[in-house]
Amino acid sequence: MMASPATILQSVFGYTSFRHNQEAIIDHLLGGKDALVLMPTGGGKSLCYQVPALCLDGVTIVVSPLIALMKDQVDALLLSGVKAAFLNSTQHPSEREAILQQLRKNELKLLYVAPERLVGAEINLLQFLKEQATPALFAIDEAHCISQWGHDFRPEYRILHELKIQFPNIPVIALTATADGLTKKDIVDQLQLKDYRVFENSFNRPNITYYVKPKRNYYDELLDYLETHKDDSGIVYCLSRNATEKLAEDLKADGFNAEAYHAGLDKSTRDQRQDLFLKDDIKIMVATIAFGMGINKSNVRYVIHADLPKNIEGYYQETGRAGRDGLPSEAVLFYGAGDVMKLKNFAQIDNNPEQTKILLDKLDKMVAFCETRQCRRKYLLNYFGEQAPEYCGTCDTCIHKPELSDQTIVAQKIMSAVARVNEKFGLGYIADLLRGSNSEKIRPEHKELKVYGIGKDKPRDEWMHYTRELLSSGYLQMSDSQYPVLQLTEKSKGVLFRGEKVFLHAPIQITTVKEPVIYQQLPYENDLFENLKKLRNKIAHEENVPAYLIFSDSSLIDLATYLPFTTDDLSKISGFGVYKIEKYGEAFLEHVQDYCNEQGLDTRIELKQPKRERKTKQPRERDTDTKKVSLEFYQSGMSITDIAEKRLLSVNTIETHLAFYISSGKLDINNFVPPDKQELIRTALTKYGKSSLRLLKENLPEEIGYGDIKFTIAATEINS
Structure with missing residues (x-):
């Protein structure tokens, strides 16, 4: 075991608490047991196996049906500092061999594969795992694909029964967003799950x-x-x-x-x-x-x-x-x-x-x-x-709940039309008949009926609506045949022959609601949100990954809501783990600080829900591997710009790395900022404080850059 699930969740993925029953699922897997997880799309299924993968020794094998899905997950993990890879048919043999070499050296934490790769002709991965690697966990994503009763059956998934045969003691987690009772049973049977639990979350997507x-x-x-x-x-x-x-x-x-x-x-x-x-x-x-x-x-x-x-x-x-x-x-x-x-x-x-x-x-x-x-x-x-x-408030039938009204005459006209054509025609034909349509589809003999044209006062869609209302209320039924036709029921005879009243919902004009009432949060700065999206897109294009893998919209809205000013503040924002703070934090902070200075706004970070207390607290700043690499390059004689280019990081990020070593006393401030500039910056710090780099920059000579300010602030913290 390496670290606790809560620590992994916070430091790697940037979340302060588990959702739904993620924690119970993870604990169950870490106990060496199998699990079937039903969780709605967007409910956090991936974390149910990614977190235990980082807690366990060995590699977690994730079976996934599509190459795009594998690449997406692996890109997201790499951006969070996790060692992950995928094997698929698009790779050159040398690429696949390099990944197998990583497996041999126990350098991967997660490996994504298609089911057919497990026992393929080129690579028998199951045999390889038995002989040359240490599997810790098997995760079967989109597990409904294994069932012929599921809505997306894939025969190649049936090979997964081999997992429990060849690795009886390795836990298996099967995950899906949709499965009825028949499909759930089939998943368990096909995968031969033992000592398992079924974890079901609400299927509700309230947003x-x-x-x-x-x-x-x-x-x-x-x-x-x-x-x-x-x-x-x-x-x-x-x-x-x-x-x-x-x-x-x-x-x-x-x-x-x-x-x-x-x-x-x-x-x-x-x-x-x-x-x-x-x-x-x-x-x-x-x-x-x-x-x-x-x-x-x-x-x-x-x-x-x-x-x-x-x-x-x-x-x-x-x-x-x-x-x-x-x-x-x-x-x-x-x-x-x-x-x-x-x-x-x-x-x-x-x-x-x-x-x-x-x-x-x-x-x-x-x-x-x-x-x-x-x-x-x-x-x-x-x-x-x-x-x-009975009422959710966020679907069309709830938003525009119509009142019931007496529609007995309308119902009698529809039922009479159904009876006059001997219950042999469908919904559209009845509507056209009532409207008096001249279409060739209307039989000549039906144009002689009394019901022909008695509904000209209403549009066709309205007659269709009321006919469906009668169907859903049991006054009519649809025949169970290849070409269903409308038929009368016992209930309809009471209306036609015994004078019973019919109350139906009137047709409604549905309009969409832009902001559902179910989502409530503090107002956010929309202009800042749009600026942060542009910054995110710029970084995403530079790194050739989807923008949402850098940060989700909800993370950017958090930034635009709580307006963090410092790196410590960033750790309170959803999605900002240690690795991403180091890699992207400074760039996003500067945008927030610039916006707040222009608008005269102060941070609202104190309104953010506080983190759960941990039994062991991490120091505020840590000497991490990525900082050490920047330090080594600097000590070898490389400039800050050269280091940034070589590491594919921003100059801001490299400056932040080196500022850490100035604050710890390993580097000398005088090698970065001349004494006269330091004096000017220290004077500004006394007057304006250090919470806003932009405010300091605006009140200092133009030749003093953000890096100079950061390095000088770091030097003032040596003895603090």
Whole structure:
């Protein structure tokens, strides 16, 4: 064992406390036991195996289904100072051999692999681990892929049953965001988990607001929505490859920064577009479900479904790609009956009636979600076996809860039309019949009926709405056939023949709410937030990584809210671990200090929730490996600029490293700042204090730089 989980969480990842049941899961794994973890997207699944990986001796093997997902996770770990790597088919044999050499020397803490790599022809990784390395833990990400009952079954995952056969004493953690009871049991059976616990977190994503809108002529409404979110990143899902291409082209023609993504594109195009989206250079990705599982982008503000998803599990997972940083986000679904018919055809599995029945049942529940009048969040949570209140306040049915009104005459007209056509036609036909449509689809004999045209006073969508209301209230039913038709029920006969009243919800015009009421925090400085985003993007492009891997939007909002002035203050900000403070802290601090000086603002760090007390406290400043490297380069005769270029760090960061050694007495201030400048700086320090470098700089001669000020401040701390 190396360090405690709480210490790892704080020093490496920059978080002060665990969320949900992360701590219990980690303790369970460190006890050598297996676990199945169900945790919503953005709930912190990765930390459940990354933290124990850093507590245990040996390497943790993470099985992941997509190359993009592996690269994303590894990049994030490397940026936090963790030794991690991945093995995949895109690497040159020499790259793979270098990684195996690191394994032999026990230099890696986490290794990400695809399931087929474990027993591949080129590398039998399981055999290699038995003979030449020390596995500490196996983590199976997207574990629902192992189950034929899951929504994304992948046969290559079935090979993972070998883990418990060859390494019976190594703990296994299986993680997924979505699994019903059948899928959970299959995961446990397939992985042969022993002495395991199932850890289930709430499926609730309180920061996501859910909307379902009618699909007919939806494009104009989509444009209006995107116009109000022009600075946000978002994903629009379509059912087919052609649909993504067409919609992306239409959006680009209307001035939006959008691209298409689907499995039919060549790999280089997919990789390029995904990379641009991750770096915020593309704002809108129009995609099939081929896009997403490998996307850990935390600042996706909306997910739109232009077509109906196949099942609740897929819908939940796709909408869960919005708001992974916990900030307010939206999920919008455009629903049309035509999509239902397409998906029913897709659900037909040749020679497998059992699988077909399961797929059709899942589709029916997806349709019911779209047509429900109850709280949509409650519907989702109930689907996953979780209780929920009747009202959430952040879905369209709760935000715009309509009153019930007497719609008996409307109901009688619809029921009469269904009866007059002998219960042999569907919802759209009945609406057209009532409207008196001249379409060739309306049979000539039906145009002679009394019900033909008696509904001209209402638009077609309104008749469709009331018909769905009657369906959801049990006054009508849909036949269980390939081409479902409307049928009367016993309940409808009471309305037609016994004078019973019908109360229905009126149709509503849904409008989105920009700021859901569920997210509450202190007001933040928006201009500063935008400046910090620009700084983050600049650093991300320099380091060729997605911007959110540097810091999430929530970390930047924390900066813009609490306005830290010192390095000690930074350690109180979410996401600022020791490694990232050393690497990026000074640059972000200067932006905050500059903004506060311009606006006349003081720090608000005292309003930040204090950290939990640790049993052992770390010293405020530590002599770390990265500082030592800068010191060695300096002592070898290199200039500060040369060190920064060689280490791919900023000059500010190198100055901070060397200032530490001035404050500890290892370096002489006089080698950095002439005595006359020191005197001027000390005089300014007496007058203005040392909390704001910008304030000091503005009140000193122009030739005195920030580095001079930092070095002189460090020298004053030698005896303090």
